Amino acid sequence: MLSFFCIFLTGLSCVLWDGVLGFDEVRLVNGDDKCSGRVEVLRNNQWGTVCDHGWDFRDAHVVCLQLGCGFAEYPVQGPTFGSGSGEIWLRHVQCSGHESSLEHCAVVLNSNFPCTHQNDAGVKCSGSLYMPTLTLLSPHTVFSSGESVRFSCYVLMGQSHISDFYLHKEGVPTPLVTQRVDQGQSRVELTLLDVETFQQGSYSCRYSVMGNFPLQRSPPSNSINITVVDLLTPHHWYNTSLEAPPGSVIRGHSFNITCSTLQQYPGASFQLRLVRSNGTLRHSLPALTPSVTFTFPSAQTSDEGYYYCLYRVQLGGRTFVSRESQPLPISVRDPDPLLSPMVISWLVSGLTFVIAVIFIITVAKLMCNKQKQPSELERETRTCVDNTYVALSINKL
Numbered sequence: 001m002l003s004f005f006c007i008f009l010t011g012l013s014c015v016l017w018d019g020v021l022g023f024d025e026v027r028l029v030n031g032d033d034k035c036s037g038r039v040e041v042l043r044n045n046q047w048g049t050v051c052d053h054g055w056d057f058r059d060a061h062v063v064c065l066q067l068g069c070g071f072a073e074y075p076v077q078g079p080t081f082g083s084g085s086g087e088i089w090l091r092h093v094q095c096s097g098h099e100s101s102l103e104h105c106a107v108v109l110n111s112n113f114p115c116t117h118q119n120d121a122g123v124k125c126s127g128s129l130y131m132p133t134l135t136l137l138s139p140h141t142v143f144s145s146g147e148s149v150r151f152s153c154y155v156l157m158g159q160s161h162i163s164d165f166y167l168h169k170e171g172v173p174t175p176l177v178t179q180r181v182d183q184g185q186s187r188v189e190l191t192l193l194d195v196e197t198f199q200q201g202s203y204s205c206r207y208s209v210m211g212n213f214p215l216q217r218s219p220p221s222n223s224i225n226i227t228v229v230d231l232l233t234p235h236h237w238y239n240t241s242l243e244a245p246p247g248s249v250i251r252g253h254s255f256n257i258t259c260s261t262l263q264q265y266p267g268a269s270f271q272l273r274l275v276r277s278n279g280t281l282r283h284s285l286p287a288l289t290p291s292v293t294f295t296f297p298s299a300q301t302s303d304e305g306y307y308y309c310l311y312r313v314q315l316g317g318r319t320f321v322s323r324e325s326q327p328l329p330i331s332v333r334d335p336d337p338l339l340s341p342m343v344i345s346w347l348v349s350g351l352t353f354v355i356a357v358i359f360i361i362t363v364a365k366l367m368c369n370k371q372k373q374p375s376e377l378e379r380e381t382r383t384c385v386d387n388t389y390v391a392l393s394i395n396k397l
Contacts, residue, residue, distance in 0.1 A: 028040075048088060064126070132205055161209040197229075245333070268287040277305070284312075
């Protein structure tokens, strides 16, 4: 939308806003390099100049910013870089200094101020801001939670007017570290203190330069990726036969201890440490899953003591070990003689034998009593010997 207003000075002048003039390009000519010279703009395929009426640092800075030439060291009024030719496309430019190009600045059209090519505006820019280089002062890229990470950010080619260096993390809009430097200093150390796992990622640095108007930042440096390891304390528990009292296992019986963690890293392992009165034993298993089980097929006195579980991983040439779990005390007890499997087996066998004998005797008696009752004569002439009736001979008269 066209937006303008007019003011009365010695005649009618109009101020036009927001780039409706449609400039295609901006260039600097007749300077020592591409970042100094007379300001020219391209409109309708014709290069023209800019009048220096009101030309100041704000206007000059926008030109330097648009051309990627840093900041304005000073604006130039008059034909310092020679007189131009053709149209004077812009008169009395009014930039705030924050615009990305001249076409976004307000300008005065049809001004009654006289302007010739003896009034062509120019600028001397600081030059392109060089990309800085980020290096890691620490000898590794993997860190434990709570450690400090030291970076160095520097500019290979000398860059004047550096104000601050910044350390940026990818995905975070504001810098994590800002370091002010002295005049002429082109290298600085940037330190992340007490890093946490959420701070792992890709880092780069930038610097800012301060001219006469406003602050400008360099392009970002190369990126360095860091990893932060924070191992959780593992949990552990044991399983054994049901007849074992809590906190103990029966000698000769099997038992196992399981170690578990919520985190998992490639190439990690679980370690089980047994602390006993006569020394320490260590067992290790690869952590292919979040939980592993250490099996002991036959408990012996040497298995008695305090068990600790920890998680161990090697990353980036460093070894990281978690805190040890709480101690798990296990004692080895002799089997109770009254309840031992062998005694129980003997008791069951003996009881079975006694029951069988009683059963046989009872059945025999029942069968004997069911025999046919003898006659009176047979009662008199028979006698029962060993549960068997025997006939006696009778002499007849």
